[in-house]
Amino acid sequence: MTDPDGQAATAPDAPGHEWRPTDSVVDVAFRYVHRLQVRFGDLDALGHVNHAKYLTYVEQARTMWARDVLGVDVPEALRFVIATLHCDFLAPLGFADFVDVGWRLTRVGRSSATCKFELAAEGRTVGRGDTVIVWADPRAGRAVPLPDDLRRRAAEFDGLQQ
Numbered sequence: 001m002t003d004p005d006g007q008a009a010t011a012p013d014a015p016g017h018e019w020r021p022t023d024s025v026v027d028v029a030f031r032y033v034h035r036l037q038v039r040f041g042d043l044d045a046l047g048h049v050n051h052a053k054y055l056t057y058v059e060q061a062r063t064m065w066a067r068d069v070l071g072v073d074v075p076e077a078l079r080f081v082i083a084t085l086h087c088d089f090l091a092p093l094g095f096a097d098f099v100d101v102g103w104r105l106t107r108v109g110r111s112s113a114t115c116k117f118e119l120a121a122e123g124r125t126v127g128r129g130d131t132v133i134v135w136a137d138p139r140a141g142r143a144v145p146l147p148d149d150l151r152r153r154a155a156e157f158d159g160l161q162q
Contacts, residue, residue: 030102034061038097049093061101080133087129097121105158111143
């Protein structure tokens with residue numbers, strides 16, 4: 001098995017498995033880092049990445065984390081919605097930059113989790129923020145308890161007390 005960078009990867013449950021490129025400059029507190037590349041369509045009229053795309057990159061990392069770490073079938077079983085979101089934009093991104101997006105939980109509750117994220121490219125942090133995600137029932141349109149197995153996996157991955 002190989003990871004997105006073509007490096008040998010171990011199974012997610014294997015001891016020592018890390019979801020992080022070895023050359024990432026994202027803060028080491030983030031065990032999960034997803035790497036992507038800026039596309040031409042991500043640029044705005046000023047020639048740099050539009051601010052909304054930073055959040056699209058975060059969404060992609062969050063979705064991949066749910067698949068890779070929690071084992072959620074995407075999109076069929078993905079039930080996280082955003083309750084709050086804050087982002088500090090620290091530096092611009094340009095065409096074809098490789099962007100690392102770190103994602104981690106700082107709290108896991110009954111139906112929600114508090115998360116932090118960090119974006120880095122070209123050896124520097126370009127954005128960071130936090131969010132609250134909620135596990136929801138799409139038919140009822142309301143929060144429901146996070147399944148115990150997902151809560152356990154999330155807490156264990158980021159070393160949180162339950």
